[in-house]
Amino acid sequence: MSNDYREHLIATATEVFEKFAFMFVDDAEKDIKESDVSMSVQSTMKFTGEKEGAIMIAVPDDLHLELAANVLGMDMGDEMVVEQADDAVKELLNVFSGHMMTTVFGEEALFNFCTPEITRLNAMQWQTLKNRPDIVEISVDDHPVLLQFTFK
Amino acid sequence: MAFNILVVDDSKLVHSVIAKTLEMAEVPVKQLHFAENGEIGLEQLAEHPIDLVFSDLHMPVMNGMEMIERMQANEHLKSIPIIVISSEGSKTRLKHLKEEGVKAIIRKPFTPESVRNVVFEVMGIKDEQ
Numbered sequence: 001m002s003n004d005y006r007e008h009l010i011a012t013a014t015e016v017f018e019k020f021a022f023m024f025v026d027d028a029e030k031d032i033k034e035s036d037v038s039m040s041v042q043s044t045m046k047f048t049g050e051k052e053g054a055i056m057i058a059v060p061d062d063l064h065l066e067l068a069a070n071v072l073g074m075d076m077g078d079e080m081v082v083e084q085a086d087d088a089v090k091e092l093l094n095v096f097s098g099h100m101m102t103t104v105f106g107e108e109a110l111f112n113f114c115t116p117e118i119t120r121l122n123a124m125q126w127q128t129l130k131n132r133p134d135i136v137e138i139s140v141d142d143h144p145v146l147l148q149f150t151f152k
Numbered sequence: 153m154a155f156n157i158l159v160v161d162d163s164k165l166v167h168s169v170i171a172k173t174l175e176m177a178e179v180p181v182k183q184l185h186f187a188e189n190g191e192i193g194l195e196q197l198a199e200h201p202i203d204l205v206f207s208d209l210h211m212p213v214m215n216g217m218e219m220i221e222r223m224q225a226n227e228h229l230k231s232i233p234i235i236v237i238s239s240e241g242s243k244t245r246l247k248h249l250k251e252e253g254v255k256a257i258i259r260k261p262f263t264p265e266s267v268r269n270v271v272f273e274v275m276g277i278k279d280e281q
Contacts, residue, residue: 020261072168080168087165094210095260098239110244113210115162 008103009136009147016096017140021070021088026139037126037144040064041086042119043093047101049111053151055097057089058121058129063143064089090116100149154182155203155275160193160219161186161237162211170206170237170267177268190219197229204275205234209245217252224253233274237262 014025042058059067068088069076093116101111121129129135129146136147159170167186174181185200187193191214193207205223209216216236223229236249239260246257255274258266272279 016261068165071165073172084165084168087163091163091165095239098241098260102241107241107243110242111240115210115212 005104005149006136008100009149010138012096012099012103013138013140013145013147016092016099020092020095021067023067023070023141026142036123038123040121040126041089042121042129042146043086043089043116044119045090045093045097045116046114047097047111047151048114050105050109051111051151053149055093055100056146056148057093057096058126058146059089059140060126060143063140063145066141066143067092086118090118104149153277154180156183156185156201157181157204157206158185158187158193158196158200158202159206160188160190160211160216161206161208162188163208166208166237173262173264173267174271177264177271179268179271188213190214190216190222193219194222197223197232202232204271205232206237207234209236209238209240217249220249220252220254235270235274 010025017023017025037060039061040058041061041064042056044054044056046054064085065076065081068081068085069078071088072081072084074081097113101109130137134148134150138145138147157174159167161167171184185196185202187196189211193205196202207216207219220234223232223234230253233255234253236254236257237260238257241259249257256270258270
């Protein structure tokens, strides 16, 4: 991935996490710690239009619930938070994708988005994903988050 | 005056967020109705007297664009103001939505203030805050 897209991914994720979920991206270069992620949630959304591709975000289970709690303004243990946690990740990806497309391709470009899909990852799957060369890792409120943006 | 509002979005989380945002924005709401896609949205419009529609664009079964087109083709529904809430920022899309009769577009993520301003403008309410 070129440095331009990497910078766009980090800048857009920073803005969207802050405005959508009231969460903060730490200094991506220096603050990512090696951490054990046991279970995590991956959401992917494909797009078509002037370019075809996909945007992906993966978050550890604990951030998954924290994200939903923040968006809903509720406690993490609330039943609605648990029920809507997957929706929160999908909606985050939806907002993130909309902003990435205008950042990268400009305001005239038109795209159609598919419904985001959710996949559960175990520790090994997280590690495999993280080691891919096109993955960008950021730290959100001290939790690792993986981002991927691919198109042709 | 309070409004009957229909929210059309495939995410239950977005339903909850819009309900909470309207409350925080002090938009006068009489009744809130929810639909998971455009098809259910049209059913709700046939069943309830709706004053204002909030709609997403990308939904399964029937997307927001098709629902909007069907509303515009229906004598009873075309006068109901529609506000699209979407993460999209494409000017091409926004121009097309305006041509289809959409009154306003709110880009996600939104704030209670931005929702209040748009609703008051679309519904012709004088904001005294």
